[in-house]
Amino acid sequence: MARNRIFNILIPIISVLLGLIAGAIIMLISGHNPIEGYRALWNGAFGDAFTLGETARRTTPLILTGLAVAFAFRTGLFNIGAEGQVIVGWLAAVWVGLAIDAPMYIHLPLAIAAAALAGAIWGFVPGILKAKLGVHEVIVTIMMNYIALFITNEIIRNVLTDHTTTTEAIAPTASLASEWLQGITYFSRLHYGFLIALFAAAVMWFLIQRTTIGYELKAVGFNQHASKYAGMNVSKNIILSMAIAGAFAGLAGAMEGLGTYGTISVMSGFTNLGFDGIAVALLGANTAFGVVLAAILFGVLKEGAGEMPTGAGVPTELVDIIIALIIFFVASSYIIRWALIRFKKEGK
């Protein structure tokens, strides 16, 4: 057991290191100075108050999409649909933000709840199909992503606006933006959503570790047949898990809609928040605390990447390559584990 725990901590760390080393090698091969490259990345993420604020801003939705993937994973479900759930959550949040006129203490919670609900519905569909008909959730969630994208674009064009590509800004009573936070971070787009994301992580930890609901969800993830034999309702738990996961992703959409942008625009492709969430959950070993750490790491990498072209002439996509490699290394943990054990034996 103790050995397993050490591996669970070692493998993500080794994977990140290997990813960064691979990134350095790629920079070397393509004629850049890796030290300058990583220095630019560091400055881009931590250089001053503004970049710090932006890094935190970028981390916020990643925490939530990471939770969305991790939560479903604990029940043995693979939620590739976080992407679509983010989009419908974003749409719902902005829609409520535009359409309703109410004081802030009603309007803001309502907009956030709408986002969570929209995401939950988008997670509910693959959940019920899996539970009742045994349809694989991976394929359904991929399809739901595209359905979300196209329907959302259509609603933006024809319902929320008169054939334009961006909605008006939401009412200030539904906004998460904070002049105070912007003030201390030199006018970055940091908003109160950061607190919501951390709170959501705490909620996931509490649900999974401290409630009977979480116990059942985990049990179903470990062994459906045993759970059924023990009298648990497997179908209900699968649906519940997907719906809660969807709600987390929907909240990530609210962060963008109510916090960062205050609008929603027609999208030509995906936001990638949901797909990044897969990487975050994987690196965070599907635990709430791990997800927060992994989200911070990816937030840093992605925000810092913005500085790399100007600071060192390195294209920002280097970070995408690094993240992809980190996913590979974590996913192939079997081989890292094997190498570690081998290494240890030879050392003796």
Place this chain on the structure above:
Amino acid sequence: MIEILQSVIPTTLFFSAPLIFTALGGVFSERSGVVNIGLEGLMVMGAFVGIVFNLAFADVFGVWTPWVSIAVATIVSAIFSVIHAVASISFRADQVVSGVAINFLALGIGVYLTKQWYGKGQTDMVSQPFFTTNVPFLSDIPFIGPIFFKGIYVTSYLAIIAAFIAWYVLYKTSFGLRLRAVGEHPMAADTNGINVYKMRYIAVILSGALGGLGGSVFALTIVSNFSHSTIVGQGFMSLAAVIFGKWHPLGAMGAALFFGFAQSLSVVGSGIPILENVPQVFLLIAPYVLTILALAGFIGRADAPKANGVPYIKGSR
């Protein structure tokens, strides 16, 4: 009526060809028991290589450039797919996760190198894309000629021929029987002396080759340049075609043709009287909704190969 068919059928073939190639790749991979969410990334790689090679060697190969380009893209993507094979077959990685990583990696490498080599986020337009042709003699047949053989891309017919070849290989050769056996019951196959790992490697590499072919055909017929938004979802749509076609090469071809038809309707639909009032969004989401319905069993049952997604570990039961 003829005019409608004349506008719909060539565009259907035009949109379907890349989907057919890629979906066939998906069929090979999944039939051998390896889930391939990475089809999208394999298409990205194919599109990138196809465009870059075309730009670099247009002077050398002249009118043959697009053909050489898709051949090179096929080979490079086949090599690229080895990453997915190693991770999911030898390293026992979660195949879905590995596929997701392939998608990230292909796009990352493609755009990184594009910026590195061209100094901007997209390449120039290629000078030697595929052009439409009229098939000699056949296009002169009244009625059928103008619909099927005028202003079409030869690649569209190659895709359909490829589907029949794939069907023959999978169902009429011992290689195909072995490949399917490995995907249904790897332990039984192993007991019979079939090398499970080797078959799966071959299948994944084939899917890389076909995915790369599909991506490069898409790039060289439809968009003519490469950027981060060249391939947006065609790979996932091909995956949908694999499932909608029930993991059968001809079924996948039929599904891909149908998806191409839906896409062509969303493009030329406004000119067709019945479809004038149907909002475009319904045609856009149709392939995805239909796939979900097919999976849910409303349109015949779709059963995946039994061992799909399960790494084979020798000696385990």
